Amino acid sequence: MSLLRQQPLAVQMNRESCLVLQLSRQGRHFVVDHFSQQHKNSLSDKGLNKDGIVSALDYTATHYQKIALDNHSQVEEQLLEKLPPQLKTSTGISYDYFTRDNEAEAVIGQRSALEELLAILAPLQMPVHVVEPAYQSVVRATNAVLPYLWPDNAVFESTMQWVIVELRQPQSILLYCKGGVFQRLEYVDTFNLLPYLLSAQMSGKFSWVMSFGDKAVQSSLDRQLEGQMQLTHLVLSTSPFFKNNPAPIVAALDNEMVLLGLALRGFNQWHR
Numbered sequence: 001m002s003l004l005r006q007q008p009l010a011v012q013m014n015r016e017s018c019l020v021l022q023l024s025r026q027g028r029h030f031v032v033d034h035f036s037q038q039h040k041n042s043l044s045d046k047g048l049n050k051d052g053i054v055s056a057l058d059y060t061a062t063h064y065q066k067i068a069l070d071n072h073s074q075v076e077e078q079l080l081e082k083l084p085p086q087l088k089t090s091t092g093i094s095y096d097y098f099t100r101d102n103e104a105e106a107v108i109g110q111r112s113a114l115e116e117l118l119a120i121l122a123p124l125q126m127p128v129h130v131v132e133p134a135y136q137s138v139v140r141a142t143n144a145v146l147p148y149l150w151p152d153n154a155v156f157e158s159t160m161q162w163v164i165v166e167l168r169q170p171q172s173i174l175l176y177c178k179g180g181v182f183q184r185l186e187y188v189d190t191f192n193l194l195p196y197l198l199s200a201q202m203s204g205k206f207s208w209v210m211s212f213g214d215k216a217v218q219s220s221l222d223r224q225l226e227g228q229m230q231l232t233h234l235v236l237s238t239s240p241f242f243k244n245n246p247a248p249i250v251a252a253l254d255n256e257m258v259l260l261g262l263a264l265r266g267f268n269q270w271h272r
Helices: 075-081 111-124 134-149 190-202 215-225 247-253 257-263
Strands: 009-014 017-026 029-039 053-057 062-068 093-100 103-110 128-133 161-167 171-178 181-189 208-213 232-235
Touching (some): 009 111, 029 247, 062 134, 075 103, 111 128, 161 190, 171 190, 181 190, 190 215, 208 215, 215 232
Parallel strands (some): 053 128
Antiparallel strands (some): 161 171, 171 181
16 A cells, blocks of 8 residues: 555654654655654644644554465455454454465454544544554664664675564563564563573574664663674664754654654555
């Protein structure tokens, strides 16, 4: 899917506040046209280019599912049959999917969370073009910043596997990717993150760890992985991406991978 508009307004919920970002392209670089933090109950459209909204649902409000398809029933029927128990008892869900070969990949969202998000966005008086799961935004942003962060002495291969870790407390979120394409996610207790990563690496799942999020956990993980031969650690940052922008904006956006991924949605033709 692609957006008809080429300068979408990215809005990310962050507890009681909303982060708002709008980008424009100048040659090969992106420039911040607007960045602000507003209270979610008093959103204002002042100073915004009204090209429509893209936003994201948090991991807790979405479920990713990949299933093998048979030829005897509709795709929707097969997806709904294989929902996890907590979603089967949910009062309402929304879902989207695509098929490839004999598989279907689907994203299922809680309708109540989607309706709450749309109600918060309503004061902006703009059409909401896309609401996607947060992991899609993170993967898109990671793919965008990697050329700026990739070590000079490292070889990049199109079939490489890596894990993106969003560092949180008490659990961190692991997004497994192959060649820049999302494969699956899982939750890991943050206190047990390093042993888990080393164990998973030994099984051949990945050799690169890319992380962002909680700064204290980031610092600790960076120290622990320093000198490790099994894993290569890359600290994700949006700063190099915004080097042509004022320093305060660069600093404010440094850790906002979801927000950047949303803002980039309208500049790419294809989205996963």
